[in-house]
Amino acid sequence: MSGTALHDTAEAYEPVFRGEMLERLQEILPRYPTKQAAMLPALWLVQEARGWISDRDMAEVAEVLGVTPAHVRGVVTFYTMYHQHPVGKNFVQVCTTSPCHLCGSADVVKALLEHTGAKELGATSPDGRWTVIEVECLGACGFATPVLVNDDFIESVTPERVPELVRKYKS
Numbered sequence: 459m460s461g462t463a464l465h466d467t468a469e470a471y472e473p474v475f476r477g478e479m480l481e482r483l484q485e486i487l488p489r490y491p492t493k494q495a496a497m498l499p500a501l502w503l504v505q506e507a508r509g510w511i512s513d514r515d516m517a518e519v520a521e522v523l524g525v526t527p528a529h530v531r532g533v534v535t536f537y538t539m540y541h542q543h544p545v546g547k548n549f550v551q552v553c554t555t556s557p558c559h560l561c562g563s564a565d566v567v568k569a570l571l572e573h574t575g576a577k578e579l580g581a582t583s584p585d586g587r588w589t590v591i592e593v594e595c596l597g598a599c600g601f602a603t604p605v606l607v608n609d610d611f612i613e614s615v616t617p618e619r620v621p622e623l624v625r626k627y628k629s
């Protein structure tokens with residue numbers, strides 16, 4: 459039997475919430491009126507541990523919080539900041555809503571796809587370092603084009619600034 463097959467079996471699933479992660483969840487839960495209300499931070503913990511949130515992880519969160527897996531899925535699919543598949547080490551979100559579009563955000567996206575090697579929106583570069591997506595208004599319409607690289611918010615990105623930005627996060 460191959461290693462891949464082993465990882466695919468339900469028996470191979472290793473829960474996120476054990477050890478330190480379980481302790482962190484237990485610290486978070488009392489801050490909320492119900493367990494269900496702690497879903498967003500619980501999902502952040504999963505994403506921190508795994509890098510993304512699989513169906514099996516959603517089932518674990520549902521079990522821990524006492525809700526249905528469909529409920530958890532509804533939350534995960536609603537928010538673009540939760541990843542439903544593996545993404546690059548640097549997750550790049552570019553605003554392409556109308557005001558930023560008018561200021562040239564499409565060219566910023568094009569430059570990012572080219573310089574990161576990701577090539578297509580939502581795809582991950584061959585070196586596993588980059589995933590670029592488009593998002594709706596990031597709340598910085600006066601500073602087009604705003605870009606989020608992981609948790610870093612970068613304003614006024616132009617196609618000319620993209621090579622420097624990619625270099626900065628490459629190391």
Ligand code: FES
Nearest residue numbers: 553558595596598
């Ligand atoms: S439209 Fe791009 S930040 Fe608001």
